Amino acid sequence: MASELSVSEDVPAEEQAAAPAAPVTDVEMAEGKEGGDHADGSELPYAESGDAEPRTSFIDYLTSPVVTMIVGSGGNETVLTAHQALLLQSPFFAEACAAFSEDGGPRQIELVGDETDSVGCFLEYLYTGDYFPRKLPGQRVLESDPALPSVDESGDQLLKHARVYTLAEKFGVEKLKSLATSKIHCVNSTAKGEIAYARYVYAYTSKDDASIRAPVANFWATRSHTLRAEAEEEFRSLCLEYPQFGYDVLTRVLDEKLKRESQSKLHPAPGSGRKRPRHSQI
Structure with missing residues (x-):
């Protein structure tokens, strides 16, 4: 109806009276045809691209071939299995x-240098x-395990x-690396x-892995005293065994000292300015 009104405004009344009326059935058929094209999705924008991949259901994962993993070596091997479609999320696998x-x-895949518990995780x-x-929802706390001390x-x-972090690095699963890091910060240790x-x-x-090394150095730089x-004795041994650790900790201690000195210069405390030395007069 809107299209008929817009056309009639520009045509003289005499020509409108002489012109034959457009068949209503044509409009209805056109509308029906247009609706029919969209009904099967062939004319929809997202159907034309053809780039969207179908969602993989969990059943698809479970019906994929089973892969056997031999974890460990030297007579301490453990046999684990997993569905191949799930393993494909890792570039390594x-x-x-x-x-x-x-x-x-x-x-079959051999994981000679890996630990069973980490592969299980x-x-x-x-x-x-x-x-x-x-992790408990909304908290920086892990769920308790009666077998482990608090x-x-x-x-x-x-x-x-x-x-788990280093294994995720090896397997190329970044989200698992982030997850392991977040749990490290929840452990109450000595x-x-x-x-x-x-x-x-x-x-x-x-x-170069600052995501896990930097927090370690910062932790010891702020709490080493x-x-x-x-x-x-263990701290001294660690510094001698891994000089990079001692250097990283010392660098952060010195950086923090320079930061405090800069702040004190920008905001000196009252009476803290350097005074000219007084000379006694005899």
Whole structure:
């Protein structure tokens, strides 16, 4: 109706009377045809691109071939299995699975230098999106485990997440790296536990990996005056074993000192200005 009104405004009344009326059925058929094109989605904008990939359902993951993983070496191997479609989220496993033949041969991957617990956490993450212990919603606290002490005196709880971090680095899963880092900051540890964790970080991460090394150096730079009293010998040994650790800590201590000095110059305390020395007169 809107199109008929707009046309009649520009045509004289005499020509309108002489012109035959447009068949209503044509308009209805055109409208019906237009609706029919959109009904099957062939004319929709997102249907024309053809770039959108169909969503992979969880059933698709579970019906994919099963891959066997041999974790460990030297008689301490553990056999684990996982569905190939889930493993393909990792570039490491995607490359390994690409070498499998499609003639029904074995699908097996050897993880000689890895630990079973860390690989188990990795697989738990692939299947559920997280691994135990999980962070409590809205809190910087991990769910409790009756088998573990509330305070990590040995550093085992920190090392658990650190090993997951380095494994995620090896497998190329960035989200798992971030998840492991967030859990590290939730562990309540002691000086000796922190030293065990720092030793692992500086032994198994690259020098340029600031995402995990920087918090370790900052932690010791701000607390070394108290933590050294609890584990001074271990701290000294760590600095000698990994000079980069000692350098990183010292750099942050000096940076903080310079920062305080700069702030004091910008905002000097009353009466803190340097005075000319007084000379006694005899």
